[in-house]
Amino acid sequence: MNASATVSVGSCLSTSKPLCVGLSPVPICLPRRRRRCLMIEAEVELAASEAQSSYRRLILLRHAKSSWQYPALRDHDRPLSKSGRVDAVTVSQKLQRMGWIPQLILSSDAVRTRETLKIMQEQVRGFLEAEVHFISSFYSIAAMDGQTAEHLQRTICQYSSGEILTIMCMGHNRGWEEAASMFTGASIELKTCNAALLEAPGKSWEEAFDAAGYGGWKLQGIVTPSSNL
Secondary structure, three states, X not given: OOXXXXXXXXXXXXXXXXXXXXXXXXXXXXXXXXXXXXXXXXXXXXXXXXXXXOEEEEEEEEOOOXXXXXXXOOHHHOOEOHHHHHHHHHHHHHHHHHOOOOOEEEEOOOHHHHHHHHHHHHHOHHHHHOEEEEOOHHHHHOOOOOOHHHHHHHHHXXXXXXXXXXXXXXXXXOHHHHHHHHHHOOOOOOOOOOEEEXXXXXXXXXXXXXXXXXXXXXXXXXXXXXXXO
Protein backbone atom coordinates (compact mmCIF):
# COMPACT_ATOMS: atom_id res chain seq x y z
CA MET A 1 0.00 0.00 0.00
CA ASN A 2 1.47 3.40 -0.92
CA ALA A 3 1.44 6.42 1.34
CA SER A 4 -1.08 8.45 -0.64
CA ALA A 5 -3.66 5.66 -0.45
CA THR A 6 -3.18 5.40 3.32
CA VAL A 7 -3.75 9.13 3.75
CA SER A 8 -6.94 9.06 1.65
CA VAL A 9 -8.58 6.33 3.72
CA GLY A 10 -7.59 7.92 7.01
CA SER A 11 -8.96 11.24 5.85
CA CYS A 12 -12.33 9.65 5.12
CA LEU A 13 -12.55 8.05 8.54
CA SER A 14 -11.83 11.31 10.35
CA THR A 15 -14.08 13.68 8.35
CA SER A 16 -17.54 13.74 6.79
CA LYS A 17 -16.22 14.51 3.28
CA PRO A 18 -17.16 12.11 0.45
CA LEU A 19 -14.57 9.54 -0.58
CA CYS A 20 -13.45 8.69 -4.09
CA VAL A 21 -12.92 4.97 -3.70
CA GLY A 22 -9.59 3.73 -4.86
CA LEU A 23 -9.27 0.68 -2.64
CA SER A 24 -11.69 -2.09 -1.83
CA PRO A 25 -13.17 -2.61 0.62
CA VAL A 26 -13.29 0.86 2.26
CA PRO A 27 -15.91 2.73 4.31
CA ILE A 28 -18.25 4.90 2.23
CA CYS A 29 -18.69 8.30 3.90
CA LEU A 30 -21.62 10.40 2.69
CA PRO A 31 -21.93 14.18 3.17
CA ARG A 32 -24.18 15.12 6.09
CA ARG A 33 -26.75 16.72 3.79
CA ARG A 34 -26.98 13.53 1.70
CA ARG A 35 -27.32 11.36 4.81
CA ARG A 36 -30.16 13.57 6.03
CA CYS A 37 -31.93 13.32 2.65
CA LEU A 38 -31.72 9.52 2.76
CA MET A 39 -33.15 9.49 6.28
CA ILE A 40 -36.06 11.72 5.24
CA GLU A 41 -36.78 9.52 2.20
CA ALA A 42 -36.80 6.41 4.39
CA GLU A 43 -39.16 8.06 6.87
CA VAL A 44 -41.56 9.09 4.07
CA GLU A 45 -41.58 5.56 2.64
CA LEU A 46 -42.25 4.10 6.10
CA ALA A 47 -45.07 6.54 6.75
CA ALA A 48 -46.67 5.73 3.39
CA SER A 49 -46.41 2.02 4.11
CA GLU A 50 -47.97 2.43 7.54
CA ALA A 51 -50.76 4.60 6.13
CA GLN A 52 -51.56 2.00 3.51
CA SER A 53 -51.60 -0.85 6.02
CA SER A 54 -53.98 1.07 8.30
CA TYR A 55 -56.86 0.70 5.84
CA ARG A 56 -59.04 -2.39 5.50
CA ARG A 57 -60.88 -3.24 2.28
CA LEU A 58 -64.03 -5.37 2.28
CA ILE A 59 -65.61 -6.85 -0.85
CA LEU A 60 -69.23 -7.95 -0.47
CA LEU A 61 -69.98 -10.12 -3.49
CA ARG A 62 -73.34 -11.63 -4.28
CA HIS A 63 -73.12 -14.95 -6.15
CA ALA A 64 -73.59 -15.04 -9.94
CA LYS A 65 -76.97 -15.82 -11.48
CA SER A 66 -78.20 -19.34 -10.72
CA SER A 67 -80.17 -21.78 -12.84
CA TRP A 68 -83.77 -22.86 -12.27
CA GLN A 69 -83.51 -25.65 -14.84
CA TYR A 70 -83.88 -28.39 -12.22
CA PRO A 71 -86.88 -27.52 -10.00
CA ALA A 72 -86.45 -30.68 -7.92
CA LEU A 73 -83.14 -29.44 -6.53
CA ARG A 74 -82.99 -27.79 -3.12
CA ASP A 75 -82.33 -24.07 -3.27
CA HIS A 76 -78.95 -24.68 -1.63
CA ASP A 77 -77.95 -26.99 -4.49
CA ARG A 78 -78.89 -24.89 -7.53
CA PRO A 79 -75.93 -24.40 -9.93
CA LEU A 80 -75.03 -21.33 -11.97
CA SER A 81 -76.76 -20.53 -15.22
CA LYS A 82 -74.80 -20.03 -18.44
CA SER A 83 -75.05 -16.25 -18.12
CA GLY A 84 -74.01 -16.50 -14.48
CA ARG A 85 -70.79 -18.25 -15.44
CA VAL A 86 -70.01 -15.52 -17.97
CA ASP A 87 -70.68 -12.80 -15.39
CA ALA A 88 -68.34 -14.46 -12.87
CA VAL A 89 -65.52 -14.32 -15.43
CA THR A 90 -66.17 -10.64 -16.17
CA VAL A 91 -66.33 -9.50 -12.54
CA SER A 92 -63.20 -11.41 -11.53
CA GLN A 93 -61.25 -9.70 -14.32
CA LYS A 94 -62.58 -6.27 -13.35
CA LEU A 95 -61.58 -6.76 -9.72
CA GLN A 96 -58.11 -7.76 -10.87
CA ARG A 97 -57.74 -4.63 -13.02
CA MET A 98 -58.83 -2.48 -10.07
CA GLY A 99 -56.36 -4.19 -7.73
CA TRP A 100 -59.07 -5.49 -5.39
CA ILE A 101 -57.75 -9.00 -4.88
CA PRO A 102 -58.59 -10.54 -1.49
CA GLN A 103 -56.11 -12.30 0.72
CA LEU A 104 -58.96 -14.00 2.57
CA ILE A 105 -62.26 -15.25 1.10
CA LEU A 106 -65.21 -16.20 3.30
CA SER A 107 -68.01 -17.80 1.31
CA SER A 108 -71.41 -19.39 1.68
CA ASP A 109 -71.25 -23.12 1.05
CA ALA A 110 -74.19 -23.08 -1.40
CA VAL A 111 -73.43 -24.58 -4.80
CA ARG A 112 -73.93 -21.28 -6.65
CA THR A 113 -71.40 -19.43 -4.47
CA ARG A 114 -68.89 -22.28 -4.70
CA GLU A 115 -69.20 -22.29 -8.49
CA THR A 116 -68.86 -18.49 -8.65
CA LEU A 117 -65.63 -18.67 -6.66
CA LYS A 118 -64.27 -21.58 -8.70
CA ILE A 119 -64.68 -19.62 -11.94
CA MET A 120 -63.01 -16.57 -10.41
CA GLN A 121 -60.09 -18.72 -9.25
CA GLU A 122 -59.72 -20.15 -12.76
CA GLN A 123 -59.58 -16.65 -14.23
CA VAL A 124 -57.39 -14.79 -11.74
CA ARG A 125 -54.48 -16.37 -9.91
CA GLY A 126 -54.86 -14.01 -6.96
CA PHE A 127 -58.23 -15.50 -6.07
CA LEU A 128 -56.70 -18.97 -6.20
CA GLU A 129 -53.88 -17.94 -3.85
CA ALA A 130 -56.23 -16.45 -1.25
CA GLU A 131 -57.10 -18.30 1.94
CA VAL A 132 -60.65 -19.67 1.62
CA HIS A 133 -63.22 -20.73 4.20
CA PHE A 134 -66.75 -21.90 3.43
CA ILE A 135 -69.14 -20.68 6.12
CA SER A 136 -72.41 -22.62 6.20
CA SER A 137 -74.17 -19.93 8.23
CA PHE A 138 -73.66 -17.41 5.39
CA TYR A 139 -76.42 -19.23 3.49
CA SER A 140 -79.04 -19.08 6.22
CA ILE A 141 -78.18 -15.71 7.80
CA ALA A 142 -78.88 -13.86 4.55
CA ALA A 143 -82.58 -14.67 4.89
CA MET A 144 -82.83 -13.22 8.41
CA ASP A 145 -83.76 -9.57 8.66
CA GLY A 146 -81.16 -7.31 10.22
CA GLN A 147 -78.64 -9.97 11.23
CA THR A 148 -76.21 -10.29 8.32
CA ALA A 149 -74.00 -7.24 9.02
CA GLU A 150 -73.31 -8.25 12.62
CA HIS A 151 -72.70 -11.87 11.61
CA LEU A 152 -70.24 -10.82 8.90
CA GLN A 153 -68.37 -8.61 11.36
CA ARG A 154 -68.00 -11.42 13.90
CA THR A 155 -66.90 -13.94 11.26
CA ILE A 156 -64.38 -11.59 9.67
CA CYS A 157 -62.78 -10.83 13.03
CA GLN A 158 -62.66 -14.55 13.82
CA TYR A 159 -60.82 -15.56 10.63
CA SER A 160 -58.72 -12.47 9.88
CA SER A 161 -55.29 -11.36 11.04
CA GLY A 162 -53.47 -8.03 11.07
CA GLU A 163 -51.59 -8.82 7.86
CA ILE A 164 -54.78 -9.31 5.86
CA LEU A 165 -55.84 -6.01 4.30
CA THR A 166 -58.51 -7.17 1.82
CA ILE A 167 -61.30 -9.67 2.50
CA MET A 168 -64.08 -10.87 0.22
CA CYS A 169 -67.34 -12.23 1.63
CA MET A 170 -69.54 -14.14 -0.83
CA GLY A 171 -73.19 -14.74 -0.17
CA HIS A 172 -76.82 -14.03 -0.92
CA ASN A 173 -79.55 -11.44 -0.82
CA ARG A 174 -81.30 -10.00 0.95
CA GLY A 175 -78.59 -10.14 3.60
CA TRP A 176 -75.65 -8.96 1.47
CA GLU A 177 -77.53 -5.95 0.17
CA GLU A 178 -78.68 -5.14 3.68
CA ALA A 179 -75.18 -5.48 5.16
CA ALA A 180 -73.60 -3.25 2.49
CA SER A 181 -76.25 -0.60 3.18
CA MET A 182 -75.75 -0.80 6.95
CA PHE A 183 -71.95 -0.60 6.77
CA THR A 184 -71.96 2.42 4.45
CA GLY A 185 -75.12 4.22 5.55
CA ALA A 186 -76.27 4.32 1.90
CA SER A 187 -78.99 2.43 0.09
CA ILE A 188 -77.12 -0.19 -1.94
CA GLU A 189 -78.58 -2.57 -4.49
CA LEU A 190 -76.64 -5.75 -5.25
CA LYS A 191 -77.90 -7.73 -8.21
CA THR A 192 -76.40 -11.12 -8.99
CA CYS A 193 -72.61 -11.02 -9.34
CA ASN A 194 -72.42 -7.43 -8.08
CA ALA A 195 -69.59 -6.55 -5.68
CA ALA A 196 -69.68 -3.63 -3.25
CA LEU A 197 -66.20 -2.31 -2.47
CA LEU A 198 -65.93 -0.89 1.06
CA GLU A 199 -63.01 0.69 2.91
CA ALA A 200 -62.41 1.84 6.49
CA PRO A 201 -59.35 2.90 8.52
CA GLY A 202 -57.97 0.56 11.14
CA LYS A 203 -54.73 -1.23 11.98
CA SER A 204 -56.81 -4.36 12.54
CA TRP A 205 -60.24 -5.53 11.43
CA GLU A 206 -61.53 -5.13 14.96
CA GLU A 207 -60.31 -1.54 15.01
CA ALA A 208 -61.84 -0.84 11.60
CA PHE A 209 -65.25 -2.12 12.66
CA ASP A 210 -65.07 -0.26 15.97
CA ALA A 211 -64.05 3.01 14.33
CA ALA A 212 -66.42 2.89 11.36
CA GLY A 213 -69.38 1.27 13.08
CA TYR A 214 -72.54 1.22 11.02
CA GLY A 215 -72.55 3.96 8.40
CA GLY A 216 -68.83 4.74 8.53
CA TRP A 217 -67.48 2.47 5.80
CA LYS A 218 -66.67 4.32 2.58
CA LEU A 219 -68.23 2.92 -0.58
CA GLN A 220 -65.44 2.91 -3.19
CA GLY A 221 -67.67 1.53 -5.93
CA ILE A 222 -69.96 -1.25 -7.07
CA VAL A 223 -68.57 -3.64 -9.67
CA THR A 224 -71.14 -5.20 -11.98
CA PRO A 225 -70.73 -7.40 -15.05
CA SER A 226 -72.00 -4.55 -17.24
CA SER A 227 -70.14 -1.61 -15.62
CA ASN A 228 -67.36 0.10 -17.56
CA LEU A 229 -64.50 -0.58 -15.14
